[in-house]
Amino acid sequence: MNRVEGSSVYIGRVAELLPQLLTARRVIVITDSNVDRCHPSLISSYEHIVIGLGEQAKSFATLERVYTQLMDMYADRSTFILGIGGGVVTDITGFVATTYMRGVDFGFIPTTLLSQVDASVGGKNGVNVGGYKNMVGTFSQPQFVICDTTLLSTLPDREFRAGIAEIIKAAIIADSSLFAQLESTDFTQLRSNTSLLASVVEAALKVKIAIVSADEREKGLRRVLNLGHTIGHAIEKSSRVYNHGEAVAAGICCVADVAEKKAQLAAQDAERIRALCAHYDLNSQLPVPITQLLKAIRTDKKREGDSLHLIVPIAIGEVRDERLTFSEVEQLFAEN
Ligand code: GLY
Numbered sequence: 001m002n003r004v005e006g007s008s009v010y011i012g013r014v015a016e017l018l019p020q021l022l023t024a025r026r027v028i029v030i031t032d033s034n035v036d037r038c039h040p041s042l043i044s045s046y047e048h049i050v051i052g053l054g055e056q057a058k059s060f061a062t063l064e065r066v067y068t069q070l071m072d073m074y075a076d077r078s079t080f081i082l083g084i085g086g087g088v089v090t091d092i093t094g095f096v097a098t099t100y101m102r103g104v105d106f107g108f109i110p111t112t113l114l115s116q117v118d119a120s121v122g123g124k125n126g127v128n129v130g131g132y133k134n135m136v137g138t139f140s141q142p143q144f145v146i147c148d149t150t151l152l153s154t155l156p157d158r159e160f161r162a163g164i165a166e167i168i169k170a171a172i173i174a175d176s177s178l179f180a181q182l183e184s185t186d187f188t189q190l191r192s193n194t195s196l197l198a199s200v201v202e203a204a205l206k207v208k209i210a211i212v213s214a215d216e217r218e219k220g221l222r223r224v225l226n227l228g229h230t231i232g233h234a235i236e237k238s239s240r241v242y243n244h245g246e247a248v249a250a251g252i253c254c255v256a257d258v259a260e261k262k263a264q265l266a267a268q269d270a271e272r273i274r275a276l277c278a279h280y281d282l283n284s285q286l287p288v289p290i291t292q293l294l295k296a297i298r299t300d301k302k303r304e305g306d307s308l309h310l311i312v313p314i315a316i317g318e319v320r321d322e323r324l325t326f327s328e329v330e331q332l333f334a335e336n
Pocket of ligand 1: 118119120121122123124125
């Protein structure tokens, strides 16, 4: 079994790994209608609950429906809950499993590239409240996560590209070899070569797992995983143009521009970051004016008093966490 060191994340085929990892007598799957349609044989062998699609499904209303269905199915504390889907499904599954009857065992089979490299790993789960992302949730680790890159063949190109953005993020944070590997391959090769893709997924997972292991509860180091997310979340909040990965890529380019202007990042490294995003057709342009994004950042419910942590790339494979006041952030981006 190819287990990513220091974690319960496995890379390989579901058909081989699941029978070895799943020992519970009763399993209930939580999934969404897309996954149900694309992977019918995987879902139909289990009792299952289908939730709605998209970010709006990460709500208290969905939680209540799922809890009620679990009760109607007489799920008890020995029931194992298996989330099969993208980040919305794994976030809901993790939260439900951690709270239903005060906690039952759970695992994930992520079916999007973004959830394989990011959303299903790390132990954070939760729901959105009043338009604010992930305001309520828990830290809770699944028994296992199975990343099977062959499941990604049905993923639309745009969703696949969104996952690449998170892989680029991991490379900038801590893996310059992964960055170079991404430069030397391309979208078509990653889409068509599942073992190449598995090696890239594994490298990105190693970055995330090492950081999460050192700071599971996000007291410090883990914040570096938010590279590109301050602007990225503001983009998602202010405009429906970009999906999460696309917004993060634009956010990364935006902070790289700022870091270059402040001479924190060498011009050739900033250019490599912009070029890599462009190589994967990830737009570095902000879809809304920076003034509008700054307004969204200021009203971010997760701010710390009058300041925030901005993660700044200082080299390919190295970032710095800067605590800045809103005025400093505004000045930084306004000058850009
Ligand atoms: N669920 C994503 C994370 O824990 O980072």
